[in-house]
Amino acid sequence: MSASVADLSVAPRPRLTQAERRDVSERLLVEATLAVVARRGVGAATFDAIGQAAGYSRGLATQRFGSKQGLIDAVIAYLHARRDEVMDAAHVADMEPLEAVLYYADSHLRLLDQDVSGRAYFMLMAGAVADASSLQAAFAASHERVRLWLADRVRAGQAAGQIRGGIDPDGAALMVGSLLLGVSIQWLADPATPLGLIRRTSLALLRDSLSAHPAKEPLHD
Amino acid sequence: MSASVADLSVAPRPRLTQAERRDVSERLLVEATLAVVARRGVGAATFDAIGQAAGYSRGLATQRFGSKQGLIDAVIAYLHARRDEVMDAAHVADMEPLEAVLYYADSHLRLLDQDVSGRAYFMLMAGAVADASSLQAAFAASHERVRLWLADRVRAGQAAGQIRGGIDPDGAALMVGSLLLGVSIQWLADPATPLGLIRRTSLALLRDSLSAHPAKEPLHD
DNA sequence: ACTTATTTGTTGGACGTATAGCAACAGTCT
DNA sequence: AGACTGTTGCTATACGTCCAACAAATAAGT
Numbered sequence: 001m002s003a004s005v006a007d008l009s010v011a012p013r014p015r016l017t018q019a020e021r022r023d024v025s026e027r028l029l030v031e032a033t034l035a036v037v038a039r040r041g042v043g044a045a046t047f048d049a050i051g052q053a054a055g056y057s058r059g060l061a062t063q064r065f066g067s068k069q070g071l072i073d074a075v076i077a078y079l080h081a082r083r084d085e086v087m088d089a090a091h092v093a094d095m096e097p098l099e100a101v102l103y104y105a106d107s108h109l110r111l112l113d114q115d116v117s118g119r120a121y122f123m124l125m126a127g128a129v130a131d132a133s134s135l136q137a138a139f140a141a142s143h144e145r146v147r148l149w150l151a152d153r154v155r156a157g158q159a160a161g162q163i164r165g166g167i168d169p170d171g172a173a174l175m176v177g178s179l180l181l182g183v184s185i186q187w188l189a190d191p192a193t194p195l196g197l198i199r200r201t202s203l204a205l206l207r208d209s210l211s212a213h214p215a216k217e218p219l220h221d
Numbered sequence: 222m223s224a225s226v227a228d229l230s231v232a233p234r235p236r237l238t239q240a241e242r243r244d245v246s247e248r249l250l251v252e253a254t255l256a257v258v259a260r261r262g263v264g265a266a267t268f269d270a271i272g273q274a275a276g277y278s279r280g281l282a283t284q285r286f287g288s289k290q291g292l293i294d295a296v297i298a299y300l301h302a303r304r305d306e307v308m309d310a311a312h313v314a315d316m317e318p319l320e321a322v323l324y325y326a327d328s329h330l331r332l333l334d335q336d337v338s339g340r341a342y343f344m345l346m347a348g349a350v351a352d353a354s355s356l357q358a359a360f361a362a363s364h365e366r367v368r369l370w371l372a373d374r375v376r377a378g379q380a381a382g383q384i385r386g387g388i389d390p391d392g393a394a395l396m397v398g399s400l401l402l403g404v405s406i407q408w409l410a411d412p413a414t415p416l417g418l419i420r421r422t423s424l425a426l427l428r429d430s431l432s433a434h435p436a437k438e439p440l441h442d
Numbered sequence: 443a444c445t446t447a448t449t450t451g452t453t454g455g456a457c458g459t460a461t462a463g464c465a466a467c468a469g470t471c472t
Numbered sequence: 473a474g475a476c477t478g479t480t481g482c483t484a485t486a487c488g489t490c491c492a493a494c495a496a497a498t499a500a501g502t
Contacts, residue, residue: 025478041351046460047461067463126347136411167422175423178403182404182406186364208430242452280452280455280490
């Protein structure tokens with residue numbers, strides 16, 4: 001039945017290198033974990049559920065990643081890599097400081113419900129916080145990186161006279177980071193949260209309060 | 222042996238009414254749950270740990286609250302009651318709209334690390350979000366209440382000419398609520414987060430961007 | 443007032459379930 | 473044939489729930 005003449009069949013070739021098999025299953029397991037977490041929560045992410053979602057047995061993930069912790073670590077690494085990828089692709093580095101800050105916030109809020117990664121990321125973070133787990137430190141470090149980048153942009157904007165001087169750069173960075181985090185969690189808690197509305201309002205208020213030269217009545221009517 | 226003369230002993234009288242015994246144990250169990258959650262995480266809040274922390278056996282909480290869910294419900298109710306209590310005591314209702322909004326934010330950020338309740342509240346919320354549990358709806362409803370109150374205050378401030386008219390009240394309320402939520406979660410994820418700094422910066426920026434008559438250079442140097 | 447009976451509060455053992463980790467086995471590539 | 477990938481049955485553990493015994497408080501009877 002299967003390709004009696006030769007391997008002319010277009011179907012996914014049944015013959016893969018060992019390394020390929022390994023890579024494929026590893027990727028599928030990580031993505032299945034994300035899907036299960038996003039759809040049914042951190043607690044539902046058992047080896048059984050993950051293996052089934054990935055199309056494998058319940059035992060493979062243990063085999064691959066050594067332990068539950070190992071799998072989660074791999075998932076976090078995958079998420080961070082993806083985020084960096086998106087950030088780099090956006091060429092944020094070339095923008096004016098104030099615009100870069102606002103663009104970062106805008107991207108974050110626009111991408112939030114685009115695929116499962118955003119949802120899974122914040123559910124994992126919430127789980128780490130709720131259980132006071134060791135993963136907490138990884139998330140804190142990730143936030144720290146963003147915070148430093150934002151503070152740096154604010155300083156650059158102040159040096160260029162684009163952002164008003166009286167603002168504490170670290171405080172502003174912390175505030176922007178926390179706002180984005182808060183919107184994300186709020187959206188998870190209540191999926192009906194209007195992301196578009198909060199995005200527009202937040203960006204308008206941020207632009208207005210950070211800018212050294214606000215329009216006279218930029219928000220009026 | 223016990224009180225040969227009379228009941229002159231000052232020691233906590235060993236003889237309690239049945240109803241008293243019941244109330245005492247119930248309160249101790251709820252507070253022990255908060256303490257365990259705040260200190261060791263949602264996952265560590267087992268009947269065993271809670272009973273031990275309260276000074277009872279592991280079986281009592283089940284007897285009292287019927288099930289784990291029942292205990293958690295009681296804890297949530299306790300937290301919401303406490304929060305309302307604090308809010309009412311603050312006489313926020315009598316303040317000018319803009320000041321009320323800023324005062325609410327200020328209180329939230331100042332009280333966050335004052336006792337275990339704040340910490341436990343957000344850890345429970347994070348857990349609900351992470352596990353997509355049914356509790357999520359309760360927290361969402363609680364946030365909704367705050368959001369509606371904030372939006373109402375913004376509208377009142379606009380009507381009084383105190384808050385600038387071009388701002389969307391619902392968007393602003395959502396933004397303020399999310400900011401407070403985000404700071405809380407950020408603080409849980411990274412206890413080193415400088416709450417004082419973020420409090421000052423956030424209030425300054427909020428006041429500046431909401432106020433219809435900002436000082437010329439309120440934040441400068 | 444004292445004793446006994448009844449109701450209420452508390453305990454700790456037993457049971458079922460869920461799940462991570464392990465080890466032996468089967469299938470697939472080189 | 474040998475190495476590697478993937479599966480299945482097993483074990484240990486942790487936890488919520490049920491329940492029967494025990495302790496304390498209240499009510500009833502004398």
